[in-house]
Amino acid sequence: MSLQESDSRLQQEFGTVDESPATRIEAERAEQVIDALNADLAASYVLYHQLKKHHWNVEGAEFLELHRFFEEAYEAVEEHADAIAERAQALGGVPVAGPVNLDERSYVEFEGEDVYDVRTSVANDMVMFADIVERFRDHIELANNLGDYTSEEVLRHAITDYEEYAHHLEHYLEDDTLVLEEATH
Numbered sequence: 127m128s129l130q131e132s133d134s135r136l137q138q139e140f141g142t143v144d145e146s147p148a149t150r151i152e153a154e155r156a157e158q159v160i161d162a163l164n165a166d167l168a169a170s171y172v173l174y175h176q177l178k179k180h181h182w183n184v185e186g187a188e189f190l191e192l193h194r195f196f197e198e199a200y201e202a203v204e205e206h207a208d209a210i211a212e213r214a215q216a217l218g219g220v221p222v223a224g225p226v227n228l229d230e231r232s233y234v235e236f237e238g239e240d241v242y243d244v245r246t247s248v249a250n251d252m253v254m255f256a257d258i259v260e261r262f263r264d265h266i267e268l269a270n271n272l273g274d275y276t277s278e279e280v281l282r283h284a285i286t287d288y289e290e291y292a293h294h295l296e297h298y299l300e301d302d303t304l305v306l307e308e309a310t311h
Contacts, residue, residue, distance in 0.1 A: 146218040160219030163266040168232035170207040206284035255292035
C-alpha cells in the first residue's frame with residue numbers, strides 16, 4: 127500500500143487553485159500567475175541541478191574559484207526557487223515539486239548527465255540563466271498586468287541575482303586569462 131492509498135486525505139490536487147483570502151487576487155488571475163510561477167520554479171530547479179553537477183565535476187586551473195562560484199550560484203537559485211514556490215502556494219496553488227512535473231513544466235532543458243569541459247559547462251549555464259531571465263521578464267509583466275505586485279517583486283528579486291550570475295559566467299568565458307596554454311611546436 128502506498129502512502130497515497132493510506133488513511134491520508136488529499137487536501138488539494140495539483141493544478142487547482144483555492145481561493146486565497148489573504149491575497150484577494152481572484153482565482154482566474156491567480157491561476158495565470160501560478161502557472162507562470164510553476165514554470166519558473168521548474169526552470170530554476172533544472173538550473174539548480176545543472177549548477178550542482180558542474181560544482182561536482184569542475185576541474186582545471188580555476189577549479190577552486192569555479193567550485194565556489196557554482197556553490198554560491200546553486201544556493202542562491204535554490205533560495206529563489208523556494209520563494210517562488212511559497213508565492214505560488216500563497217496564491218492558492220500547489221507548487222510543482224516532483225521530478226517528472228519539473229521536467230515537463232520547465233522551459234529550459236538540462237544538459238544531460240555527461241560531463242563537459244569547463245568552458246562548455248560555463249557557457250551552458252550562462253545560456254540557461256539568460257533564458258530564465260528572459261522568461262522572468264515576461265512573467266514580471268504578467269504579474270504586474272494582473273495586479274499581483276508581490277509575485278512581481280519575488281521575480282524581480284530573483285532576476286537581479288540571475289542576471290548577475292549570468293554576467294559573471296560571461297566574464298569566465300572571455301579570452302583573456304592568466305592561465306597560459308602549453309605551446310605546441
